[in-house]
Amino acid sequence: MNNYLEMTKEELAAEKANLEEQYKQWQAKGLKLDMSRGKPSSEQLDLSMPIFDILDGEASMRCLNGVETRNYGGLEGLVEARKMMSEIMDCDPEQVIIGGNSSLNMMFDTIIRGYSLGFAGCTPWCKLDKVKWLCPVPGYDRHFAITQHFGFEMINIPMDDNGPDMDMVEKLVSSDDSIKGMWCVPKYSNPTGIVYSDEVVKRIAALKPAAKDFRVFWDNAYAVHHLYDEMTQIPNILALSEDAGNENMVFEFASTSKITFAGAGVAAMAMNNKNREEMKKTMTVQTIGYDKVNQLRHARFFTNVTTIEDHMKKHAQLLRPRFELVLEALERDLKPTGCGNWVAPRGGYFITYNAPSGTATRIVDLCGLAGVVLTPAGAPFPYHMDPEDSVIRFAPSFPSLEELKDAADIFTVCARIATVEKLLHA
Amino acid sequence: MNNYLEMTKEELAAEKANLEEQYKQWQAKGLKLDMSRGKPSSEQLDLSMPIFDILDGEASMRCLNGVETRNYGGLEGLVEARKMMSEIMDCDPEQVIIGGNSSLNMMFDTIIRGYSLGFAGCTPWCKLDKVKWLCPVPGYDRHFAITQHFGFEMINIPMDDNGPDMDMVEKLVSSDDSIKGMWCVPKYSNPTGIVYSDEVVKRIAALKPAAKDFRVFWDNAYAVHHLYDEMTQIPNILALSEDAGNENMVFEFASTSKITFAGAGVAAMAMNNKNREEMKKTMTVQTIGYDKVNQLRHARFFTNVTTIEDHMKKHAQLLRPRFELVLEALERDLKPTGCGNWVAPRGGYFITYNAPSGTATRIVDLCGLAGVVLTPAGAPFPYHMDPEDSVIRFAPSFPSLEELKDAADIFTVCARIATVEKLLHA
Numbered sequence: 001m002n003n004y005l006e007m008t009k010e011e012l013a014a015e016k017a018n019l020e021e022q023y024k025q026w027q028a029k030g031l032k033l034d035m036s037r038g039k040p041s042s043e044q045l046d047l048s049m050p051i052f053d054i055l056d057g058e059a060s061m062r063c064l065n066g067v068e069t070r071n072y073g074g075l076e077g078l079v080e081a082r083k084m085m086s087e088i089m090d091c092d093p094e095q096v097i098i099g100g101n102s103s104l105n106m107m108f109d110t111i112i113r114g115y116s117l118g119f120a121g122c123t124p125w126c127k128l129d130k131v132k133w134l135c136p137v138p139g140y141d142r143h144f145a146i147t148q149h150f151g152f153e154m155i156n157i158p159m160d161d162n163g164p165d166m167d168m169v170e171k172l173v174s175s176d177d178s179i180k181g182m183w184c185v186p187k188y189s190n191p192t193g194i195v196y197s198d199e200v201v202k203r204i205a206a207l208k209p210a211a212k213d214f215r216v217f218w219d220n221a222y223a224v225h226h227l228y229d230e231m232t233q234i235p236n237i238l239a240l241s242e243d244a245g246n247e248n249m250v251f252e253f254a255s256t257s258k259i260t261f262a263g264a265g266v267a268a269m270a271m272n273n274k275n276r277e278e279m280k281k282t283m284t285v286q287t288i289g290y291d292k293v294n295q296l297r298h299a300r301f302f303t304n305v306t307t308i309e310d311h312m313k314k315h316a317q318l319l320r321p322r323f324e325l326v327l328e329a330l331e332r333d334l335k336p337t338g339c340g341n342w343v344a345p346r347g348g349y350f351i352t353y354n355a356p357s358g359t360a361t362r363i364v365d366l367c368g369l370a371g372v373v374l375t376p377a378g379a380p381f382p383y384h385m386d387p388e389d390s391v392i393r394f395a396p397s398f399p400s401l402e403e404l405k406d407a408a409d410i411f412t413v414c415a416r417i418a419t420v421e422k423l424l425h426a
Numbered sequence: 427m428n429n430y431l432e433m434t435k436e437e438l439a440a441e442k443a444n445l446e447e448q449y450k451q452w453q454a455k456g457l458k459l460d461m462s463r464g465k466p467s468s469e470q471l472d473l474s475m476p477i478f479d480i481l482d483g484e485a486s487m488r489c490l491n492g493v494e495t496r497n498y499g500g501l502e503g504l505v506e507a508r509k510m511m512s513e514i515m516d517c518d519p520e521q522v523i524i525g526g527n528s529s530l531n532m533m534f535d536t537i538i539r540g541y542s543l544g545f546a547g548c549t550p551w552c553k554l555d556k557v558k559w560l561c562p563v564p565g566y567d568r569h570f571a572i573t574q575h576f577g578f579e580m581i582n583i584p585m586d587d588n589g590p591d592m593d594m595v596e597k598l599v600s601s602d603d604s605i606k607g608m609w610c611v612p613k614y615s616n617p618t619g620i621v622y623s624d625e626v627v628k629r630i631a632a633l634k635p636a637a638k639d640f641r642v643f644w645d646n647a648y649a650v651h652h653l654y655d656e657m658t659q660i661p662n663i664l665a666l667s668e669d670a671g672n673e674n675m676v677f678e679f680a681s682t683s684k685i686t687f688a689g690a691g692v693a694a695m696a697m698n699n700k701n702r703e704e705m706k707k708t709m710t711v712q713t714i715g716y717d718k719v720n721q722l723r724h725a726r727f728f729t730n731v732t733t734i735e736d737h738m739k740k741h742a743q744l745l746r747p748r749f750e751l752v753l754e755a756l757e758r759d760l761k762p763t764g765c766g767n768w769v770a771p772r773g774g775y776f777i778t779y780n781a782p783s784g785t786a787t788r789i790v791d792l793c794g795l796a797g798v799v800l801t802p803a804g805a806p807f808p809y810h811m812d813p814e815d816s817v818i819r820f821a822p823s824f825p826s827l828e829e830l831k832d833a834a835d836i837f838t839v840c841a842r843i844a845t846v847e848k849l850l851h852a
Contacts, residue, residue, distance in 0.1 A: 037498065039498050040497065045496040046484055049484060052719070053479075058471070061471075068468070068471075068689070069689055070471040070687045070689050071465055071688045072463065072465050072683075073689070100526045100717065101716065102713045102716075104714050105712055108711065108712045108713070115542055115552075116541055116542055116576065124552070126541075127552070142711075142714075145710075146712075150543075257498075261719065262498045262714070263494070263496050263497050263498060263499070263715065263717065263719060264717045285534065285571045285572055286530070286534040287531040288683070289528070290528075292689040294720065
């Protein structure tokens with residue numbers, strides 16, 4: 001196979017005819033494959049089944065400090081659940097507040113607090129004419145959906161392999177007090193899989209925001225979700241921001257959704273003192289407390305950091321071949337064409353293919369017509385608008401290896417067709 | 427014992443001395459008893475322990491329509507969980523949306539939607555200069571805490587044994603478009619235990635609100651929480667309001683907090699079409715879905731309406747003697763004095779003692795100094811202000827019968843002391 005950029009129009013036309021033949025054969029198979037969402041597979045869910053049998057009658061329903069988990073009370077979460085989540089988030093147990101089963105819900109609730117009640121005595125955002133939000137791109141579609149829901153103006157921040165463009169972030173945050181927040185997925189970022197560099201984390205912690213109520217939403221969703229034995233660490237943003245005089249600038253989020261059960265895990269937030277006091281004031285009004293029995297199940301299952309690491313290695317064994325299968329298909333079929341690029345992630349749930357500009361929508365459409373559902377093109381961008389129409393997100397976790405093999409093969413055919421079409425019409 | 431109202435000052439002074447002697451003896455015992463919150467007892471929690479063992483391996487983790495409960499998805503809740511909650515709320519399963527473990531949290535979230543996004547295309551309440559809310563009194567302190575949290579002006583609506591004063595409600599709601607909502611606990615009301623009459627329910631359903639976004643928050647917290655064999659029913663407010671042209675005026679709430687586990691139950695809302703569509707639009711942004719495994723546990727435990735009724739009879743067997751013990755103490759010690767009054771509830775979690783005007787705070791303080799914690803006087807009113815300083819709420823569910831006997835005896839001593847003091851200073 002040759003580099004497409006070096007081909008003549010005739011050669012490209014021949015390649016196109018060849019690819020379209022392959023595409024037809026795939027279409028004829030009538031497959032139905034889904035790589036659109038980062039869902040754990042059944043095998044992954046099975047890893048945590050002992051959790052459901054871990055509680056042994058009423059005698060064991062009390063947590064370490066005596067709280068009866070079956071009854072009301074314990075608003076911040078069980079002491080052992082806070083410890084467990086602090087190990088995942090690499091922070092102090094005292095900084096942690098446990099929520100329900102969804103960290104996204106905690107993010108939504110936190111933005112709602114800024115919106116309706118205000119942070120640190122500042123005017124609630126609902127009373128302001130304009131609220132702006134920094135969105136490193138490509139990013140997580142559900143983050144952007146929240147800030148869009150409240151009508152915030154979202155500003156794209158380009159990312160490279162080290163994280164967001166910090167020159168741009170620093171300039172914007174220090175000069176515009178209508179910028180109230182920033183989304184971050186610092187480790188194994190959704191969707192590119194990159195890890196923020198230490199330098200980037202430090203610069204975020206040391207921001208000098210014009211707005212006193214500027215808040216970093218640090219979604220550490222993949223904190224322990226390594227694919228390989230090296231367990232990448234990032235600096236502790238809560239400690240760093242405190243050192244930099246930004247004690248209350250950061251809300252950190254995590255959950256066990258992709259550690260135990262996506263539908264029945266435990267979510268948590270970590271933050272420094274004043275933020276926590278403010279949050280508890282609202283929580284007291286908002287709820288009678290989250291499900292403590294499920295917290296207890298989880299904390300009994302993960303008794304220390306080693307049990308978490310061992311458990312995540314079992315996930316990695318299931319995930320790694322899926323990631324490698326997709327990456328091998330990209331290497332095999334797309335690398336030689338000289339078109340498009342990607343980073344091989346060392347953790348997380350996604351692979352991003354950066355297609356030639358203007359081809360992503362076409363590739364996703366072609367895949368769809370051949371029975372492979374991908375995340376819609378544009379989804380990793382605010383307002384679903386990818387300015388280059390080039391980013392495609394794969395979620396390889398859920399399908400079986402057999403399904404994934406077909407899906408990856410179909411994908412590379414579609415990617416090549418769209419690229420050839422583009423070059424022919426250039 | 428004589429009627430206090432017929433006693434001379436001398437007789438009252440002698441009674442006071444006698445009561446103070448009893449009070450001192452109680453104080454000397456150094457008891458610590460808590461009747462302040464409506465918490466289920468340990469024996470009640472034990473009734474539902476089989477729920478934790480009901481799931482039997484991965485084969486059984488799918489719900490009736492095939493949803494894998496351990497994974498993402500199923501935003502509205504499992505089909506069997508919606509059916510279960512519809513039986514508790516006496517409505518259609520299609521009207522139900524399942525939440526986390528706290529119906530209070532669903533109420534908070536619903537008010538947040540009106541506040542930040544608006545209902546039915548109306549201006550979000552956060553953009554209005556004034557929002558008013560109707561609060562039947564005495565009522566549930568946590569309801570009032572929510573509406574206070576958002577700065578709504580709360581208007582007291584007096585209640586009698588049939589429910590809120592509907593003449594007042596109708597007049598206010600039809601004439602003032604800044605009135606956006608009303609709290610209701612229609613069955614075994616917190617704290618009086620009264621049940622809204624059919625007439626009152628019908629008049630609420632047929633309100634003619636000046637505000638298009640006026641909403642009734644129908645907290646059916648004690649829908650199946652009968653103390654006796656007769657199972658009081660109230661008319662179906664969702665059907666009635668639809669018939670009356672108020673299709674989207676009512677949000678109904680319930681949970682299994684006092685059916686299974688206060689700390690790990692299942693909460694739900696029921697509402698008509700447009701409200702549900704609006705809610706789902708927000709939910710899609712707000713969460714990845716609530717804990718479906720816990721929904722499955724509950725739905726497998728309560729397979730039909732009879733299993734729920736039988737289970738609630740077991741609760742009643744534990745609760746009834748506690749209620750009757752307190753009521754007997756009131757009959758024995760307070761009835762003869764001719765002071766104060768109460769209703770004997772047929773369900774729910776509370777007994778209200780209407781003390782002589784101006785004595786409630788004193789009674790609660792006296793109890794506290796003798797080791798009996800009661801709900802603070804004023805708590806069942808907006809802003810914690812009981813205009814008559816007369817309402818005292820008992821929560822007899824949590825203490826043992828032995829503890830409760832002491833607490834009730836101490837209470838009647840304190841109530842009589844405060845009453846005598848009042849009469850002596852009149």
